[in-house]
Amino acid sequence: MIAVTGANGQLGRLVLQALADKGATDIRALVRSPDKAQDLASATVSVVEADYNRPDTLAAALKGVDRLLFISGSEIGQRIPQHTAVIEAAKAAGVKLIAYTSILNADTSTMILAQEHKATEALLKTSGVAHVLLRNGWYLENYAGSLGAGLQFGAIAGASGDGKIAAASRQNYADAAAAVLLSDDNSTRTYELAGNDAFTIAELAAALSSATGKDIPFNNMPQDAYAGVLEQAGLPKPFAEMIADCDVAAGKGALFSTSKDLEKLIGHPTLPYGDFVRAFAA
Template sequence: MYAVTGATGQLGRLVIETLLETIPANRIVAVVRNPAKAHDLTDRGITVREGDYSRPDTLAPALAGVEKILLISSTEVSGRLPQHRAVIDAAGWAGVPFLAYTSMLHADTSPARLAIEHRQTEEIIEASGIPAVILRNGWYTENHLLALPAALEHGAFVGAAKGGRFSSAARKDYAAAAAVVLTSDGHAGRTYELASDHAFTLSELAAEVSQLSGKTVVYNDLSGADYESVLTGAGLPADLAALLADADVAASRGALFDDGGALRLLIGRPTIPMQNLVATALGI
């Protein structure tokens, strides 16, 4: 049995779709906080089990009989470490023999504050003794494009990354990598730095949007503090805004760049170009 936590999230659903290409539905366990949101998965023959990161008592039963688990990192930044620990502990109690975890690019050395909980989670996994693989995912290209409507309206992306290069990849690429390590052998004990084939700056992203949309869009670089103010002004919680602004500053120092090609090699194909995702987001 292959279990995917956070299975109704955007990455979780893509992992399940990829697994279904080679694994029978009745061999997949979708671990979800709210089973009522997973009827579509049940209808396809996937086993849906309640497993809430914040309710440890639900986790061990959700992992019963599981041979491999993908722990998708919680979205509750600055509070996810105890949630991750609960899943790892439950995997140990349930006797799960293999665990994969979605970490952050260069989590062991990254200056970004977002890397701290990932680094700590990796340490908990190592201490658990469960054979594991660490998938250090770079930024999702789709996350850059969340600001696309505002950029088209105002003619600018904003950030604090200066000329830092982002090796951002499509969520579908990271899902494919997760499916590979779950369904093939030889990954336990390994750490993969997962990044796209072609990095880009935010200025290059803006130029691509301009070319494809026919509208002039530029990149306006701000200080970290000013970018944080923009994010809070857009309605983001203060803690999250601070972390995202800090990540941009870290990117200006190379924290979100990698050219090792591990993602391409793992999934056996080139990564999806940023230009393709921009075109999709624009409806082209």
């Protein structure tokens, strides 16, 4: 049996569909609120409660599971105890393989966001359970807000300078996770998952300009100033500061890699950023 945590989220739903498309017939969707995820249930997918903050639900949810896709929690600052609970429950349940969604270049990344991923990777290493580190790069979808702001205000703001970003679509990452879950390989291994078509935010802005016929430049800002812009746009201060930190780290290469692991897992090149921008503009 294959189980997917966070199955009601954007990535989780795509993974469930990818597994079904590839012929998986025994899938368990682990969700915090089953009553809000009954649309996931099918002849091949069962929906069960699994709350990262309630370890008793994890033990029951993981019983009989062979391979687990462990999608990292979304509560930044709370993920270490949450992730510890998932890993301990999986080990107790006899899960043979845990695939964890980490972050690109986790072992060297200077991002604040990477800290909990590094800690989770260490927990997996000491767990004794075979595991796969799916070090996902940025989702192209992460830039929908920036593109929308570019259209609204006539410029895209950021703090990444000339840093290259090897992003791919959420679907690309979902397909890669499904491929790992359906493989016969139970060995511990790491995949650096990066898009083929890396770009700077200035190039992203140029693609939006081309797609719309408007002049939409990239406004590169100091970290504090960019965090202030995000806060003024309505983001909570801690979240705004984290995004600005990610941008600065991206400017230093944290979100870039020449790895072809993602392309190899999905069997084709990743979605080009220009295609994503044109689809957004349309």
